[in-house]
Amino acid sequence: MTERDDRVLRGLYDLKNLFGDKWVPAILVALRDGPLRRVEILSTVNSYSIDENWTDKHAVLHDSIFARTLKKMREQGLIDRHSCDKTFPPEVLYSLTPAVAEVLTLAEPLIEWTRAHPELLSQAQSHSRQSGADASILDDVVELAPPADTGRFHASGRRPRAGGAVG
Numbered sequence: 001m002t003e004r005d006d007r008v009l010r011g012l013y014d015l016k017n018l019f020g021d022k023w024v025p026a027i028l029v030a031l032r033d034g035p036l037r038r039v040e041i042l043s044t045v046n047s048y049s050i051d052e053n054w055t056d057k058h059a060v061l062h063d064s065i066f067a068r069t070l071k072k073m074r075e076q077g078l079i080d081r082h083s084c085d086k087t088f089p090p091e092v093l094y095s096l097t098p099a100v101a102e103v104l105t106l107a108e109p110l111i112e113w114t115r116a117h118p119e120l121l122s123q124a125q126s127h128s129r130q131s132g133a134d135a136s137i138l139d140d141v142v143e144l145a146p147p148a149d150t151g152r153f154h155a156s157g158r159r160p161r162a163g164g165a166v167g
Contacts, residue, residue: 018076019103023061023069026050028096031079032104035093042066053121054128070094 001009019025023045030036030044042061050059061069073079078100084091096104114121 018078021069021072022051022059023065024073024078026061027069027073028078028100028104031094031096032101035082035095037091037093038066038070041070041094053125055132056129 019028026045026048027041029048030041036044042063045061045066052058070079070081074081077097080095080097082093082095084093
């Protein structure tokens, strides 16, 4: 691998790992125009149509996932958390770090590239939706398979006996 290939490959994976979590882009866009409170971020993100072109499903960001995502984003240095102790309860605001605000500006040409190639996106989205449907079919098959004795309880609340009988 050439040095350039290594640099490009590592850079792409670094970007994917920093910004690739499902909810990170939506949270970043919500914070793009300035600091917001937690509830404002959650409400804004849930108003977006996320992944619908890719999965045919409306995604909803639940509070527990949101809390973990905010924590991870703070720890990674993507967002800042500011607390104003002059009010009760303390007002907490979240904002983009300067580096991430810069990345969003730099992303504009890439976003324009996606608009210039709608056929490529359409093909990829169609494949993604089909792959998702295939995965759902496999999930159904797995659910129909008889369970192995994993020490878990049967739906009746009783542990299966040897031979599969529930008792």
